[in-house]
Amino acid sequence: MKTDFLNALNVCGLDFIRIKGKTLIERHKPLDDFTILRNKFGVYSCANRVINTKVTPHVEVEVDHRKSEKFLNFSSQDYLGLAQNEDVKNAVKNIIDEYGIHAASSPILTGRNKLTETLENKLAEKFKAEQCLLYPTGWAACFGVIASLVTELDYIIVDALSHNSLQVACKYSTSHVQKFRHNDLEHLEKLLKKRRESEPNAGIFVIVEGLYSMNSDMPDLKNVLRLVNKYEAILILDVAHDFGAMGQKGLGILETVENENLENVVICGSFSKSFASNGGFVVGQKVIRQQLIVFSPTYTFSNGISPMQSAAALKCFEIIFSKEGDVLRKKLKDNINFAIKEFNKNGFITNGIPSPIVPVHIGADDLARLMSKEIINQRLLANLAEYPGVPKKQAIFRFQLMSNHTQKQISDAVQRMKTAKEDAASTLKEIIEDTQVNVL
Ligand SMILES: Cc1ncc(COP(=O)(O)O)c(C=O)c1O
Structure with a gap:
C-alpha cells in the first residue's frame, strides 16, 4: 500500500512513452494502471473534472458520487472574462x-x-x-x-x-x-x-x-x-x-x-x-x-x-480593441499584480514576469502532487504542471488570472494554497517517516 502511494507520488508519466507488446492490453495497461493508481490516491491533476456551471471565477465541480460543490476557479483560460x-x-x-x-x-x-x-x-x-x-x-x-x-x-x-x-x-x-x-x-x-x-x-x-x-x-x-x-x-x-x-x-x-x-x-x-x-x-x-x-x-x-x-x-x-478592452486589460493587470504580491507575502515564489499565468513554484514533484489533492479538499482549482511539462523537481501550479476575479477571491486562493501546502508537507513527512521505520 505504502509503495503504491510512493509510486503514485513519484513515478513519471513519461516512463510509459516506450510502448511494448502486440496486444492493446499489453501495450496500454501499464499507463492505465498508473493512472488508476494516481486517481486512487487523489494525486492525478488531469482528473478530467466535470464543471456543471458557466466558466467564471466560481464554478460548480463534480466531486464524489456526482455531487457538485462550489470551487474557486483559477484554472480557466478566459483572461478577459469574455466567455460570459x-x-x-x-x-x-x-x-x-x-x-x-x-x-x-x-x-x-x-x-x-x-x-x-x-x-x-x-x-x-x-x-x-x-x-x-x-x-x-x-x-x-x-x-x-x-x-x-x-x-x-x-x-x-x-x-x-x-x-x-x-x-x-x-x-x-x-x-x-x-x-x-x-x-x-x-x-x-x-x-x-x-x-x-x-x-x-x-x-x-x-x-x-x-x-x-x-x-x-x-x-x-x-x-x-x-x-x-x-x-x-x-x-x-x-x-x-x-x-x-x-x-x-x-x-x-x-x-x-x-x-x-x-x-x-x-x-x-x-x-x-x-x-x-x-x-x-x-x-x-x-x-x-x-x-x-x-x-x-x-x-x-x-x-x-x-x-x-x-x-x-x-x-x-x-x-x-475598444475602450472596454482597455478597462478589462487594466483590471486583469491589477489582478495579476495583486496575486503576485499576495503569493510572495505568504512565502510562495512566483516565476516570470506579470502575465495572466502566474506560475507558483513548488519544486518537489511528490509535494506538488500531494498539493494537487489538497487544493481539491480546499475547493480550489489551479493547474499542476510537473515533469516533463517543466524540468524535474521544478513543479509549479499555474494560476490563470481573469479580469473578473476579485481581490478577495485571489487572497482566498492564496490562503487555500498555503493550507494545502502545509497539509501536503505533513502528509509527506508521515509517509517518509513510516517508510524509514519499516525499513529499520
Ligand atoms: C502557445 C500556444 N499555442 C497554441 C495553443 C493551442 O491553442 P488552442 O487551445 O486554441 O488549440 C496553445 C494552447 O494552450 C498554446 O499555449
Missing part, C-alpha cells in the same frame, strides 16, 4: 439564427462564410499584415503554418520550451530541427550562424512564442528579429497567450516591435485564451496564402471554424 459577456453571447445567439451552428465543410470547399472573411480582414488589419487565414483551433493554426511553409529541405531552430503544436509540427515537417536554450539569444545566434554558413541558400525558420505559459516569460523579440534578418531567416511567432490580453493596446509582444520590418515574419495564434472561442489564425504576407490553404493538413482536411466560434471571436475582437 452578454454582448458576446448575444452575437452568438443572433448568428445561430442567421447561419446555424455548423460550417459543414472544409474551408477549401464550402466551409467559409461572410463572418470568416470579416474576421480575417480585421485580424490582418490589426497586425498590419496583408492577409489572415482562420483555422478551427489554435493548435491547428500553429501546427498548420509550420507544416505548410516548412519542407524537408528546410531547417528549423526552435525555442526549447515552445508549445506542443509547434514542436509536433517541427517533427512533422523536417528532420533538420535544432532547439535553442529557452530565450537564450546567444545560443540562437550560434546555431543560426553555423547553419547559414553551411547552408547559404536554404530556408531557415526560427520559431518562438510571445508568452511562454509554463514560465510566464517573453523573448527579446526585437533582438530575435535582428538575428532573423541578419541571417536571412524566417520567423514564426505564436502569440496565443499575449494577443488581446497584454500590452497597452492589446497587441501583446508585438508592441515591442511596432516599427520593425516584419516582412519575413508569420504570426499564428489562438482565440481560446482571450477571445472566448475555439479557433486560430495565421497572418502574414499574401504570397503565403495559397501555400497555407493547400498544404496545411489542419486547414485543407479539417472542417472550417463554426459560425458560432467566428461570431464570438468577432465580437470579442470588437470589445478587446
